[in-house]
Amino acid sequence: MWLGWRTAALVAAAAFLIYSLLPFLAPDDVAPSESQGSQSSAAARKGKGAAAGAYPRLEAEERILGARVWSVAELALHDGQDRNRPLLLAIVGEVYDVGPGARFYSPGEGYAEMAGKDASRAMSTGKFDVDAVPSLDGFSEEQVSAVMQWRSFYRQHEEYRFVGFLEGPYYGAHGSPTLELQRLEDTQSKTEKVGKTMAEARQRFKACNSKSKQGEDNTELWCDPGYHGPGTMPVYLTAYNPEAKKRESWCACASPAARSLAHSDDDAPATAPNELVFKFTDYPECKGKMRCWRPKKAGPPTTRKAK
């Protein structure tokens, strides 16, 4: 079943997160259980690729105009079938030598479909069988961002090496970036800015503490003057970015003074790009209290404006 772009973007972002956290979560040789899905279990099945010996490697190049430009046909020769050629893949038109990742990318391994080509589209959808193509046409900003995060992964990887640009939608025959690439870069930097503003809001109005015990009907919410600041109380906060049409809500700890300083009109025009509009809604059980109990079943409080 196709669950939609938003879900796909979330899966990709989650996959990226899972993968980034792996070194902190499990020792090297701990593999996920087979029930986690064919892709991940296939990825974790180390064997053929690693056992058959290392691929030769290419020297790293500088990621600048003048780096080698690969054709699609040249890159295809590096899909891992020939053990005498370096194992390569491309992401958003950047070609990487991923030889040390043979356990993922060599024939028969979980991510073999990425080798010898630019499979950027599948980096968001996860559908390596049908989406192993470079085009991100029709993608949402979140999906583009997920793919660009994977590009950062390869850029920053300690063992993988940048070895040139791939001629195609993102780089021309001489390695010049295309307008399509510029469009993706713009989308990415916009998404980053939006994410940064939201992260700042979460710093400014830190999430309240909450505790709910099994068998109890209520959730306890409270603010800690030492951590959240003196005079802070739990309140339902919505931060809205009118430009990006992005909205996030959470139980925050805010003092009455901080609340009145922040915007509280949802319809107010943003005065600066990516400026957030804040709306505070009291939890009826928490009004004026530092600590309160809310029924677990209660949804968000009605969005009556509160200053």
Ligand code: HEM
């Ligand atoms: C959009 C979907 C996904 C994409 C694009 C993706 C991509 C990748 C890539 C590129 C690698 C190899 C990274 C490297 O070179 O070091 C990898 C490894 C891995 N992935 Fe995924 N993945 C996806 C979904 C998932 C899901 C859903 C899971 C698990 C629930 C998962 C679990 C893993 C694990 C465990 C590894 C490391 C295996 C090992 O260390 O042996 N992936 N993934």
